[in-house]
Amino acid sequence: MLPAMLIPKVNSKPTKLNLCRVRHCCRTATMLFGLLCWSQASLSAETFQQQLNAAEQLFSNDAKAGEAAFLALLQQQTEPEQRLKVQQLLCWALAPAQPAAAIALQQKLLAPSTAEVTPTSATMPELWQLRFQLCRGYAEEQRGENQQALDIYHEILKSELKQQDPELHIRALSLRAEQYARTGEYPKALADFQQALTIAAQHNDPNAESYLSNALANLYADPAVADYQDAIPLYQRTLAYHRSRNNLQDEATALFNLGSTFESMGDLPQALTYLQQALQVELQRQQPDDIAYNQRSIAIVLTKSGRAAEAVVLLDQAIAHYRSSNNLEFLAYCQLSRAVSYKALKQWQQAADDLAAAAQYFKANPNARFEARLYKEFADLQAQRGDWQSAFLLQQQQLRLDVQLQQQLLDQRTSALKTQLQTEQIRSDKELLQQKNLLQQQQLQDAEQLKLWQMIALGCAVLLILTLLVLMQRQRKLSRQLADLALLDELTRLPNRRHTVAMAEQLWQQSSGNRTNFTVLALDIDFFKKINDTFGHQAGDLVLKKVAYCLRFSLRPQDKIGRVGGEEFLILLPSTEQHQALEIARRLCQEVAALKWPELQENQQVTLSIGVASRQQQSDLLQLWHQADTALYQAKHQGRNQAVLFSS
Numbered sequence: 001m002l003p004a005m006l007i008p009k010v011n012s013k014p015t016k017l018n019l020c021r022v023r024h025c026c027r028t029a030t031m032l033f034g035l036l037c038w039s040q041a042s043l044s045a046e047t048f049q050q051q052l053n054a055a056e057q058l059f060s061n062d063a064k065a066g067e068a069a070f071l072a073l074l075q076q077q078t079e080p081e082q083r084l085k086v087q088q089l090l091c092w093a094l095a096p097a098q099p100a101a102a103i104a105l106q107q108k109l110l111a112p113s114t115a116e117v118t119p120t121s122a123t124m125p126e127l128w129q130l131r132f133q134l135c136r137g138y139a140e141e142q143r144g145e146n147q148q149a150l151d152i153y154h155e156i157l158k159s160e161l162k163q164q165d166p167e168l169h170i171r172a173l174s175l176r177a178e179q180y181a182r183t184g185e186y187p188k189a190l191a192d193f194q195q196a197l198t199i200a201a202q203h204n205d206p207n208a209e210s211y212l213s214n215a216l217a218n219l220y221a222d223p224a225v226a227d228y229q230d231a232i233p234l235y236q237r238t239l240a241y242h243r244s245r246n247n248l249q250d251e252a253t254a255l256f257n258l259g260s261t262f263e264s265m266g267d268l269p270q271a272l273t274y275l276q277q278a279l280q281v282e283l284q285r286q287q288p289d290d291i292a293y294n295q296r297s298i299a300i301v302l303t304k305s306g307r308a309a310e311a312v313v314l315l316d317q318a319i320a321h322y323r324s325s326n327n328l329e330f331l332a333y334c335q336l337s338r339a340v341s342y343k344a345l346k347q348w349q350q351a352a353d354d355l356a357a358a359a360q361y362f363k364a365n366p367n368a369r370f371e372a373r374l375y376k377e378f379a380d381l382q383a384q385r386g387d388w389q390s391a392f393l394l395q396q397q398q399l400r401l402d403v404q405l406q407q408q409l410l411d412q413r414t415s416a417l418k419t420q421l422q423t424e425q426i427r428s429d430k431e432l433l434q435q436k437n438l439l440q441q442q443q444l445q446d447a448e449q450l451k452l453w454q455m456i457a458l459g460c461a462v463l464l465i466l467t468l469l470v471l472m473q474r475q476r477k478l479s480r481q482l483a484d485l486a487l488l489d490e491l492t493r494l495p496n497r498r499h500t501v502a503m504a505e506q507l508w509q510q511s512s513g514n515r516t517n518f519t520v521l522a523l524d525i526d527f528f529k530k531i532n533d534t535f536g537h538q539a540g541d542l543v544l545k546k547v548a549y550c551l552r553f554s555l556r557p558q559d560k561i562g563r564v565g566g567e568e569f570l571i572l573l574p575s576t577e578q579h580q581a582l583e584i585a586r587r588l589c590q591e592v593a594a595l596k597w598p599e600l601q602e603n604q605q606v607t608l609s610i611g612v613a614s615r616q617q618q619s620d621l622l623q624l625w626h627q628a629d630t631a632l633y634q635a636k637h638q639g640r641n642q643a644v645l646f647s648s
């Protein structure tokens with residue numbers, strides 16, 4: 001169940017009346033009163049509620065004493081929620097007459113670290129912030145900052161939190177509707193009131209429903225909206241509610257509003273019925289001001305209905321009351337009304353006297369609307385009396401005032417619209433800027449993301465290139481190894497037989513070309529089989545490697561050596577004469593014979609036999625090689641460890 005809504009306890013006519021329709025004049029007062037009287041039925045302790053009501057009541061009679069009562073109540077309370085409720089009611093109490101104080105209170109409470117809020121938490125719960133915001137909006141309205149108030153209501157109504165508090169939701173909608181109505185935005189005002197009424201009905205709160213029905217009906221009955229048909233059932237709903245609660249004052253107001261609406265529709269009999277019922281209720285209430293006001297209203301309708309004589313009786317009574325209570329303003333209104341009645345009765349002089357008396361009041365207290373009305377009635381009277389000259393002048397005066405009034409109205413509307421337009425402009429500029437910023441942020445993010453992807457792609461490409469390079473390197477190494485394998489002897493790392501033959505052929509060709517000598521040495525390790533047999537095959541391999549190494553590094557860079565058999569080697573000596581080659585062969589024999597073999601046994605000696613053959617008349621390489629082999633055979637035969645030159 002909803003806490004009791006902010007509902008007027010009294011939905012009365014204002015105490016000050018003028019000639020405008022009363023229901024329109026009382027709208028703001030009604031709303032204001034309603035806000036003040038919003039009850040706090042949800043409070044847990046009944047006594048606390050009573051104390052709150054008492055403080056509120058006291059405030060309405062004596063603001064200072066009331067405020068002191070609120071503060072005393074606040075000091076008694078330690079429970080955060082209760083404290084907030086006291087503060088909220090105080091804010092609403094202050095807002096109408098002391099808006100600056102209400103705003104100061106709201107600001108103090110919403111300051112980030114105020115200890116006033118709750119002893120336990122540094123910040124006020126968001127829903128409570130909205131409640132105080134609403135009070136702030138209302139206070140802004142009271143000091144004429146309507147646009148600021150409207151902005152606050154917009155913000156509150158944008159928040160999802162409003163759903164949690166129907167009371168707050170309805171209040172904000174009603175206050176915003178009032179603001180819309182003020183600037184002539186009637187469809188928006190109607191929509192807000194209707195929504196508020198729906199919410200009140202959904203939460204089964206007849207009190208709120210009645211208040212909102214009345215507010216909505218007031219708007220429908222506004223001449224600018226002039227939707228009287230829709231106003232009637234809403235006023236009747238309000239009337240039924242107040243009758244059911246035996247609330248005479250509000251009942252009288254509802255009856256009066258119905259009468260006025262029927263009058264606006266031109267249904268004078270119905271208007272009279274309701275206005276007379278309202279008068280009966282006022283007579284019961286014995287409120288002389290309200291009685292006189294109703295009498296005047298009935299008199300106006302009676303005059304329009306052709307019953308001016310009855311009207312004059314009622315107006316006499318009202319005038320007597322206002323004269324005795326020295327209410328000169330309402331006395332003037334009544335005199336104006338009575339002048340109209342006298343005019344209808346063709347009692348020209350009485351009419352003229354009343355108009356003159358009213359004019360005197362308005363001379364001291366200018367009021368363009370009523371003055372215009374007065375001139376109109378005067379002009380009409382003079383015309384009826386046949387004084388056309390005076391009638392014309394008075395009508396001119398009336399027209400001047402009418403134009404002035406129209407201009408005032410236009411200025412008001414224009415200024416309200418201007419403010420609204422400026423605010424809209426600022427808001428749309430702000431929104432545009434926000435959208436632009438958002439777009440820029442998005443673009444920046446996109447660009448950064450793109451940059452990131454580009455970096456990643458670049459990284460991947462570099463990685464790929466590096467991988468390819470490594471793979472290529474490996475491939476090259478592998479190819480080189482494969483090529484080496486194809487060309488070199490695995491054990492000695494010297495060119496193998498095929499490669500040696502190829503090199504020999506190349507050198508043979510070169511020596512043919514440049515006509516130089518070319519000598520080959522055929523080498524064989526002596527008694528190698530014995531080494532194998534004595535020290536093992538592995539030791540034999542070692543001998544082969546060491547001898548190959550020794551030979552390779554004993555030769556000149558241009559000389560070539562290859563392993564052409566088990567323990568056989570072939571040395572190719574380009575541009576070398578026979579005797580030089582023989583010298584080299586002998587040196588090689590000596591160097592190998594001088595090698596030490598600790599791997600085999602002490603004093604072990606390994607020797608070579610070498611056959612030397614030089615190119616002379618041979619027809620091809622094989623023949624040369626063969627000659628070297630022949631010389632080698634000869635060296636073996638002659639006792640080994642020696643070099644022998646081939647001789648034919």
Ligand SMILES: Nc1nc2c(ncn2[C@@H]2O[C@H](COP(=O)(O)OP(=O)(O)OP(=O)(O)O)[C@@H](O)[C@H]2O)c(=O)[nH]1
Nearest residue numbers: 524525526527528529530532537538540541566567
């Ligand atoms: N350890 C080893 N032995 C090899 C290799 N290739 C050939 N041989 C051996 O070398 C020996 C050659 O022996 P022979 O042809 O009888 O010649 P030799 O014992 O050196 O006698 P002469 O040439 O007459 O001095 C054979 O026992 C082969 O098995 C090799 O790569 N490693």
